[in-house]
Amino acid sequence: MKNSPSIRIKRVPLIRLHWFTKLNMKIHQEDPIFKKAQESRRSRINFYFNFASKLARQFRFILLENGKVAGSLSIERRKRSFFVYAVGVTKEYRRKGYGTILMNFTEDFARKKKKNFICFSVLLANEPAVKMYDKLNYQSQGVGLTLVRLFLWKIKPLIENPELTEKISFRKLSNLKEIEEIAYFWWAKEIESFAGNDAKSISTEDSILDLDLRIDWPTFEIKTNGNQAGLMIIIPSDFFQTAVLFSDPKSTWSKEWLYKLLNYITKQKIVHVKNTQNKDSSTIKLDKSSVLQLFLTHQHKDNLVSNLDSSIVIHDSTEDRQIFFKKID
Known part of the structure; x- marks a missing residue:
């Protein structure tokens, strides 16, 4: 036109x-x-x-x-x-x-x-916009964080004592720079796996993943059988236990591995600082009515949903976003 x-x-x-x-x-x-x-x-x-x-x-x-x-x-x-x-x-x-x-x-x-590039994120539910970007030859980076919610009273009986052949361990991190580096490491792996080197380079060099991390958020490096497997960030909230999860795009989570991860999250006693100046705080207590929220990539969302019963997992597709990009000649 x-x-x-x-x-x-x-x-x-x-x-x-x-x-x-x-x-x-x-x-x-x-x-x-x-x-x-x-x-x-x-x-x-x-x-x-x-x-x-x-x-x-x-x-x-x-x-x-x-x-x-x-x-x-x-x-x-x-x-x-x-x-x-x-x-x-x-x-x-x-x-x-x-x-x-x-x-x-x-x-x-x-x-x-x-x-050299144009980038942006778009709601996948916005089909007219997605079609327009496709016509304009924009490419998807293949990743984007989405949100799933799980009812604790439904998953707790499942995750109490998972039989796990793999050894999963968690190392708490306290250095903000190290946390950001690990998060970008896994994010870059996701992008390289799905969209190639161009997408990876602009995402890492131009900080396309907008991380707003805080040192008081409990953060753990995840290892499976002694090898790096991902990063988990727990965000305090008055109503939810919320975790952001970065992981290897090629990993396929077994049900037992997933149960072990969820079990570890639910057992964390998180101190929520309400007012940083007055140091007012409260410890979040997870009870059977609590909801666990997970932010993770679309690929790992599919993995999680396939491993858990649909009555346990709530996923609102209207919140799904992906990052698109185009190389400018």
Whole structure:
């Protein structure tokens, strides 16, 4: 589709950040992440300021049709790439090819700024967007973190004493730099396995995996039979026990190995610091009504779901995202 005379893309100055942030939140209100941010006034305010602070550090554009706002684009500058942080078209202007116009503009802008790649994450449930990126020759890195939830009262009888032929061990880590290095090591292996060296290099060199780790989150290196097998990060929460899991993309978890891992997570007594200034804290007690949340890649999600009964695992596919990229000539 050619740009008609009524279509114009205009850069948004920093002084209009508040307006631009509200516009993007309106456009993306169907996104589960944005929906979750609206659950309480406190979370809405925190999300808004966090979102706005990221937009402030980026290139911001709007697409105008006959002078009216039809879409928006926010681009984050990386070492070798542009990361499309937010792109969208307002509801009344969809299905007119404006998403394609914005992505073509992004590619031209990347060439102008001498960037080699364009990257972004997309909800897989957003089928029109996925089809558009496929037509524009974007490739999936083959990975993306997704969320599964497990009812403890259902899995506890299964995981109490798993018979395990493999020896699984956990080493607690306390050095934040080491934790980040191990996380990127496994993430890079995942990407190389599914999408090749180009995807691996931009993901590691340009920090495509946005890790926001804290030293007070219990983190463990996982070993199987003495060999490195993955990394587990436990995130304190008032309502859930939440773990992020990185692992070898070629590994196939046996049911017994998985039970041992889940058993170890459930036995951790996690101190949740509510206020870092006042040092208020509480110990999370997991009871039979608790829910265990796991963040892991799509491939390992499939492995977990295949090993556990469907009545135990809850997986909301609307939260599935993958990272896409394209090499710019």
